[in-house]
Amino acid sequence: MHTKTTLDLLTKRYWEVRIFTETLCQPLATEDYVVQSMPDVSPTKWHLAHTSWFFETFLLSKDPEYKPLNPAYSYLFNSYYLQIGKRHYRSKRGLLSRPTVKDIYAYRKHVDKHITELLERASEEKTKEIIPIVEIGLQHEQQHQELILTDIKHVFSANPLRPVYTEPKGSAKSNAVSKIEWIPFKEGVYWIGHGEDGFAFDNEQPRHRVFLNSFQIASRLITNREYMEFIEDGGYRKPELWLSDGWVTVQNNGIDSPLYWEKIDGRWWYFTLSGMQELDHNEPVCHVSYYEADAYARWLGARLPSEQEWEIAAPNPPIQGNFLENGNYQPRSPEMENDKDKPRQMFGDVWEWTQSSYSPYPGFKTLSGALGEYNGKFMCNQMVLRGGSCVTSKSHIRKTYRNFFPPDARWQFSGIRIAKDA
Secondary structure (H helix, E strand, O other): OOHHHHHHHHHHHHHHHHHHHHHHOOOOOHHHHHOOOOOOOOOHHHHHHHHHHHHHHHOHHHOOOOOOOOOOHHHHOOOOOOOOOOOOOHHHHHHOOOOOHHHHHHHHHHHHHHHHHHHHHOOHHHHHHHHHHHHHHHHHHHHHHHHHHHHHHHHHHOOOOOOOOOOOOOOOOOOOOOOOOEEEEOOEEEEEOOOOOOOOOHHHOOOEEEEEOOEEEEOOOOEHHHHHHHHHOOHHHOHHHOOHHHHHHHHHHOOOOOOOEEEEOOEEEEEEOOEEEEOOOOOEOOOOOHHHHHHHHHHOOOEOOOHHHHHHHOOOOOOOOEOHHHOOOOOOOOOOOOOOOOOOOOOEOOEEEEEEEOOOOOOOOOOOHHHHHOOHHHOOOOEEEEOOOOOOOOOOOOOOOOEEEOOOOOOOOEEOOOEEEO
């Protein structure tokens, strides 16, 4: 493709992503931008600043004529890039009443102006250098779009007023769900990992072969109703169902239901981005940890799929599902389908825990420089999730996408699909 055409398309995409981030913030009051409800949650203001810091650090700062709006931002809004320099600690981000929200929007405007100028004047040789970095920056910002909603949900849940981010979209009545069917896959050697054209993170590569025994995977996600049966059967009180660390976690933290669930007058309610709602029994269960997902699967006499099994079972493009662009911001029950030979809901709704630890693929190599810190250094004490959620952008997710979180994480939109050996 001609260089100018490529840059024009990239500039258009740049502005679409940047504007959409700010659109997600429109329902918020100024006070909402600053709150940090736990160390894993970042204030909305920090997300807005950090995504701008990324473009400034990895692109603009390479230009000796570029002048930063405020040199202190390099320290304040660095997340975990140790090669860049010192950083403000994550757990203290909520203490930053200054710079103000107004200052941060000015910072975004400053960065946008200079990135646009950079793209406009880039030579053909420079274009080859900056295009991959701009694309990583946009994919990075889409990750933070998801985190803005995930984090503000936790922030609002901590407020006794239970604020509403947005009113519910569409009908409040969910679809009835069909019985779970078991979709079989034969043993054999399969190819997994990203090996096609288009963007992928380094941790999705290289494409390689794996041998899988015969397995079966559930046709749909586990629902709230099905998870309630686990609770009512005393699932949280049976140590034989739990991994050792999981049992310690639920005992030490008094966990007896998914995050945001609350029993009121004998009925289950849950907190959503539309405020408190009575539990929808047909929706996919959400905001459970890996420990909870694993215990539930054991209770059923099943297990979680490996990430290799998940990828082989997932349908090929086009990708369909309940994503951020739908504006639901809440998992939905699937529509009834006649095709019982293919698993459904594998994209969108909830991130699906797998039984796979987050580790490098054979032949994995990190990117050079500080960008190499993006994924590789976290390949320890994390579990892989697949498929995206209702707050993941549709243009961001892929069949090969590897998300990862610690096994006790619950504030993400994470749910359960079960599998079993053939």
